[in-house]
Structures are given as C-alpha cells and as structure tokens.
Amino acid sequence: xxxxxxxVSVRIDSSPIVAECDLTVEDGERVGLVGPNGSGxxxxxxxxxxxxxxxxxxxALSGDDVTTxxxxxVARRAALVAQxxxxxxxxxxxxVVAMGRGPWLRAFESTTGGGDATITAALERVRxxxxxxxxxxxxxxxxxxxxxxxxxxxxxSPLLLLDEPTNHLDVHAALELLELVKDLERATLCVLHDxxxxxxxxxxxxxxxxxxxxxxxxxxxxxxxxxVRTVFGVTCTHLTHPVTGGLLLAFSPQQPVRSPHSVKG
Ligand SMILES: Nc1ncnc2c1ncn2[C@@H]1O[C@H](COP(=O)(O)OP(=O)(O)OP(=O)(O)O)[C@@H](O)[C@H]1O
Numbered sequence: 001x002x003x004x005x006x007x008v009s010v011r012i013d014s015s016p017i018v019a020e021c022d023l024t025v026e027d028g029e030r031v032g033l034v035g036p037n038g039s040g041x042x043x044x045x046x047x048x049x050x051x052x053x054x055x056x057x058x059x060a061l062s063g064d065d066v067t068t069x070x071x072x073x074v075a076r077r078a079a080l081v082a083q084x085x086x087x088x089x090x091x092x093x094x095x096v097v098a099m100g101r102g103p104w105l106r107a108f109e110s111t112t113g114g115g116d117a118t119i120t121a122a123l124e125r126v127r128x129x130x131x132x133x134x135x136x137x138x139x140x141x142x143x144x145x146x147x148x149x150x151x152x153x154x155x156x157s158p159l160l161l162l163d164e165p166t167n168h169l170d171v172h173a174a175l176e177l178l179e180l181v182k183d184l185e186r187a188t189l190c191v192l193h194d195x196x197x198x199x200x201x202x203x204x205x206x207x208x209x210x211x212x213x214x215x216x217x218x219x220x221x222x223x224x225x226x227x228v229r230t231v232f233g234v235t236c237t238h239l240t241h242p243v244t245g246g247l248l249l250a251f252s253p254q255q256p257v258r259s260p261h262s263v264k265g
Contacts, residue, residue: 001158007057010043017043018211030188032198035208041191075103078159079152083167093147094132100154122153142173162190199247220247
C-alpha cells in the first residue's frame with residue numbers, strides 16, 4: 001500500500017485551507033503530520049478517505065486516484081482512527097468493532113455475535129476481548145481509543161489514518177496506544193500535536209504551516225529549533241532522551257523581542 005498526495009489543495013466554501021501539498025506514505029512506514037492549530041492537518045487527512053475532495057491535485061491509494069474509487073473501496077484501503085470523543089450512540093465495544101467489517105459485507109449482510117473471527121482477533125490484539133459487551137461510554141479514554149483501533153483492524157485496510165489519537169489521553173494511555181500502533185507494522189499517517197511523541201514514533205514527519213508543507217524528513221532533521229521557533233513560536237532545545245537515547249525536545253516560551261522604541265522598562 002502506498003499513499004501519494006500530489007499537489008493537493010483544499011478549499012472550503014471557496015476559502016483556501018491547504019495548498020499544493022505533496023506527501024507519501026510507503027508500505028509499513030509511520031508518517032507523522034504536525035503543525036499548529038488550524039494549519040490544515042485534519043483537512044489534508046480528510047482528502048485521503050474522501051471526506052473532502054481536493055480542489056486541485058490528486059490523492060492516490062495503491063496508484064488509484066481516490067476520486068475514481070467508491071467509498072467502500074477507499075474504506076478497504078484506508079481506516080480512520082479519529083480522536084477520542086463521546087460517542088453519539090452508545091454501542092457495545094463489539095458492535096463498534098463490527099462496524100469495521102462494513103466495507104467487506106454484501107448488501108443486507110451483517111456481522112453479529114462473536115462469530116466473526118476477524119472481530120475477535122482485533123479485540124484480542126488491542127486487549128479488549130474481555131470488554132466486548134461493555135458500552136463504549138463506560139470505557140476509559142485509553143480503552144475507547146483501543147476499541148477504535150480494533151475497529152480499524154477489523155476493517156483490514158493496509159493504511160491506518162490517525163487524527164490526534166492521543167488527544168485527551170494520559171501519558172500512560174498515550175504511550176500504550178502508540179506502542180500498539182507501532183506493533184501493527186502498518187503504513188500509518190498520524191496527526192499528532194505532541195512533537196516528542198511524533199519524534200519517538202514516526203519514521204518521517206511532515207510539518208504543515210499555514211496550509212503548506214514547509215518541511216519533511218526524519219524527526220531529528222525536521223524538528224530543528226529554528227523551524228520549531230518559526231512554525232510554533234516557541235524556543236526549542238534538542239536533548240538526548242536519557243533512557244531511549246532518542247531525540248527529546250524541551251520547549252520554553254519565546255522571549256519577547258523588545259522593540260527599540262519601547263518606552264516600557
Ligand atoms: N467545515 C469547515 N468550514 C469552514 N472552515 C473550516 C472547516 N473545516 C476546517 N475549516 C478551517 O480550515 C482551517 C484548517 O482546519 P483543520 O481542522 O484542517 O486544521 P488542523 O491543523 O487540523 O487544526 P487543529 O490542530 O486545531 O485540529 C481552519 O482555519 C478551520 O477553521
């Protein structure tokens with residue numbers, strides 16, 4: 001599975017949101033998408049699963065332009081794990097995971113009970129087999145996110161799309177979720193706000209700023225202090241993680257630049 005965005009621009013109500021973005025995710029690669037609030041990350045991600053059609057450019061899954069594919073075919077190739085939110089309907093964990101089978105069912109066919117081996121395998125993979133009869137609303141945030149990963153696994157699509165999957169999760173649940181995703185060894189495009197998590201879990205990172213990709217590459221190269229200062233407006237220092245030996249970013253507020261004409265102390 002290869003995802004390739006080429007020159008993608010997005011407009012919403014004729015306002016430009018994203019412009020001329022090129023992005024690829026290769027088979028088995030974990031790619032992060034970072035950027036400030038409102039920079040267009042979710043909008044760009046939405047073009048992959050056809051929730052938004054590009055105004056210009058193309059999105060290809062395994063070489064096929066997504067606009068030529070049915071929603072069902074797109075869902076067979078790419079599964080979305082959105083950020084934790086209160087479910088609109090209070091389905092059981094098993095019912096939620098069963099929804100992942102939707103793209104593979106024939107008309108009027110349903111997956112019911114625990115008979116579907118794919119659903120059981122997905123539940124076991126995220127360690128929620130014992131919670132299958134529980135209502136989603138009764139789970140912790142971390143368990144709920146794992147249930148959504150199980151739904152994506154049941155969908156059996158080679159590409160995973162994650163939109164701020166660690167939002168609202170405590171540090172334990174966040175690391176647990178990203179470790180789980182890492183162990184799946186699937187092509188992954190993941191929107192993350194936490195740059196340290198992005199550095200720890202992504203092979204490559206794209207940085208969106210004002211709707212444009214301004215950098216891409218390995219985290220240690222891309223997240224250099226100057227770029228972080230320009231894009232996020234904070235001072236950033238590179239450290240070495242004392243346990244993993246990986247990149248650790250320390251942030252501090254940017255010192256206000258004092259105007260030479262300032263009359264204040
Ligand atoms: N349906 C919509 N109607 C109007 N404007 C929208 C819509 N969806 C997104 N936008 C605008 O597009 C811009 C990019 O939004 P988007 O959610 O893609 O950014 P983001 O980088 O994912 O933000 P965040 O990190 O805050 O989630 C924002 O200015 C937002 O207000």
